[in-house]
Amino acid sequence: MGTFESAIRIKSLRKSFDGGRDFVLNGLNLDIPKGMITVLIGYSGTGKSVLLKHILGLLKPTSGVVEVLGKDLWSMSDEELVKFRCKLGVLFQHAALFDDMTVLENVCFPLREHRRDLSPATIVDTAVKKLQMSGMEEKHFAKLPGELSGGMRKRVGLARALALDPEIILYDEPTTGLDPILTEMVDNLILETHRHQKGSTSVIVSHDLFAAFRIGEHIAMLDKGKVLLSGTVDDFLKSDVDLVKRFVDKGFYKK
Amino acid sequence: MGARGLIGSWRESRQALNARIDEFLLLLWKSVYDLFFVCGKATIFFGSSVRLAFQRPYRWDELVKHMEFVGNKSILIISLTGIFTGLALSYQIYLGFNLVNATNLVGPTVALGITRELGPVLTGLIVAARAGGAMAARLGTMRVSEQIDALEVMGIDPKQYLVSPRVLAAIITMPLLCGVFDFVAMAGAHFLCINVLSLDEAIFWDKIQLWLDPGDINEGLIKAGAFGMTFASVCTYMGFNTEGGAKGVGEATNKGVVYSMVMIICINFFITNMIRFYYAVAGIQ
Numbered sequence: 001m002g003t004f005e006s007a008i009r010i011k012s013l014r015k016s017f018d019g020g021r022d023f024v025l026n027g028l029n030l031d032i033p034k035g036m037i038t039v040l041i042g043y044s045g046t047g048k049s050v051l052l053k054h055i056l057g058l059l060k061p062t063s064g065v066v067e068v069l070g071k072d073l074w075s076m077s078d079e080e081l082v083k084f085r086c087k088l089g090v091l092f093q094h095a096a097l098f099d100d101m102t103v104l105e106n107v108c109f110p111l112r113e114h115r116r117d118l119s120p121a122t123i124v125d126t127a128v129k130k131l132q133m134s135g136m137e138e139k140h141f142a143k144l145p146g147e148l149s150g151g152m153r154k155r156v157g158l159a160r161a162l163a164l165d166p167e168i169i170l171y172d173e174p175t176t177g178l179d180p181i182l183t184e185m186v187d188n189l190i191l192e193t194h195r196h197q198k199g200s201t202s203v204i205v206s207h208d209l210f211a212a213f214r215i216g217e218h219i220a221m222l223d224k225g226k227v228l229l230s231g232t233v234d235d236f237l238k239s240d241v242d243l244v245k246r247f248v249d250k251g252f253y254k255k
Numbered sequence: 256m257g258a259r260g261l262i263g264s265w266r267e268s269r270q271a272l273n274a275r276i277d278e279f280l281l282l283l284w285k286s287v288y289d290l291f292f293v294c295g296k297a298t299i300f301f302g303s304s305v306r307l308a309f310q311r312p313y314r315w316d317e318l319v320k321h322m323e324f325v326g327n328k329s330i331l332i333i334s335l336t337g338i339f340t341g342l343a344l345s346y347q348i349y350l351g352f353n354l355v356n357a358t359n360l361v362g363p364t365v366a367l368g369i370t371r372e373l374g375p376v377l378t379g380l381i382v383a384a385r386a387g388g389a390m391a392a393r394l395g396t397m398r399v400s401e402q403i404d405a406l407e408v409m410g411i412d413p414k415q416y417l418v419s420p421r422v423l424a425a426i427i428t429m430p431l432l433c434g435v436f437d438f439v440a441m442a443g444a445h446f447l448c449i450n451v452l453s454l455d456e457a458i459f460w461d462k463i464q465l466w467l468d469p470g471d472i473n474e475g476l477i478k479a480g481a482f483g484m485t486f487a488s489v490c491t492y493m494g495f496n497t498e499g500g501a502k503g504v505g506e507a508t509n510k511g512v513v514y515s516m517v518m519i520i521c522i523n524f525f526i527t528n529m530i531r532f533y534y535a536v537a538g539i540q
Binding site: 056057058081082083084085086088090092093094096097098099109110113114 | 312396400401402404405407408409410411412
């Protein structure tokens with residue numbers, strides 16, 4: 001892969017949860033290109049979700065630097081970090097919708113909090129547009145998250161993540177626990193969203209190699225807290241690294 | 256079995272007993288340590304959440320919502336327990352005072368007991384179990400289902416949005432609920448003493464007016480506010496820091512309610528002394 005402008009740059013990232021005895025991330029270096037779909041893959045327990053939490057600023061590195069859009073998250077003040085996070089949108093694994101709010105209220109919520117300049121009618125209009133963009137029908141807008149199917153919850157979660165037109169959209173295992181049809185639907189949704197949000201960067205954490213190869217323009221494989229291989233689909237298919245070959249073989253065999 | 260065998264089995268049982276005593280003492284120490292640890296953490300947590308409550312954006316709508324939950328929705332249960340406390344307490348005091356022909360003092364004794372002690376303590380315990388448990392369970396569920404993480408990545412301080420309004424709501428509504436408890440308990444005491452035990456109504460209320468000061472009622476209301484602060488801080492702290500799925504939520508709720516109740520009973524003694532000391536210094540009573 002040629003040179004590219006980085007949206008996220010991670011340098012020598014180390015993270016330990018037990019005072020330095022065991023490192024989940026162990027000197028991880030990674031550049032995530034701007035304006036592309038990057039998929040982070042790897043076996044369970046290799047630190048993918050921990051890495052995602054570092055990118056979101058939810059976890060503080062034991063050592064190393066996480067730069068998002070050119071800014072080191074942990075050199076910012078709390079107020080700066082709050083403002084900065086508006087540039088990030090996240091679709092959580094189980095959507096993490098607020099269960100005491102309706103579908104529409106969930107999507108209106110970030111707009112109400114951060115766009116106080118907008119009138120209530122404009123906020124609702126924007127939320128409706130985002131929901132429609134995610135493929136939600138209007139008849140579900142008044143429902144509570146508990147009344148929705150897994151796929152619908154993902155759609156609402158995505159609409160909420162897109163509400164503030166973020167520059168970076170992160171997806172934490174978006175297809176885990178979904179059937180093959182819903183998995184394909186979510187993959188297509190990610191591709192469509194990426195096309196709609198012009199110039200945005202998408203980062204997807206996934207186990208699903210087939211989906212990663214289908215939608216990923218840039219793929220990084222993690223192992224033992226480090227990046228084992230980072231590159232295009234071709235780089236992965238041609239790789240001689242034993243673990244990558246095994247992962248690729250298993251991924252396609254499964255399909 | 257020979258003498259050696261007897262000594263051997265006696266030693267074994269002694270060792271087993273010692274091991275059990277050690278185990279019990281260790282468990283006791285761990286429980287006390289945990290309680291103090293949570294108290295300390297909850298105090299820091301309370302400080303930061305109160306500070307956040309007075310920073311922009313103000314969460315007035317959330318505050319009102321939680322006041323409605325802690326306050327309005329507790330009125331029925333508070334009234335129910337209040338009336339039966341008034342009935343039972345006045346009857347017991349009547350039985351005791353009747354032995355020494357001092358039934359004239361039943362009214363003020365009941366009033367003092369309820370306003371100073373039973374009102375705030377029972378209100379604290381009941382609301383801690385009802386609203387405190389709900390707070391811990393709600394925040395715990397939000398934590399394990401990543402809703403708190405979602406708030407954080409949306410650039411919303413979860414402590415300011417979720418914790419501060421709950422803590423403030425408890426501090427504001429607890430004295431009001433204590434007032435309701437006092438009123439209903441006195442109504443129960445009045446009903447029993449006048450309508451059932453046939454005490455003189457005029458003497459009953461005259462003696463209450465004579466012996467009960469506004470300071471006594473204020474003491475109870477202040478305590479209720481402090482108990483609200485206690486259970487809200489402990490329960491929100493436990494819920495906010497939940498780990499480990501549904502099991503963790505259950506443990507957080509259980510610990511939140513138990514620690515709150517123990518703390519309410521313990522700090523009641525210290526607050527009583529502090530208020531009495533203040534009254535003595537200020538010459539209020």
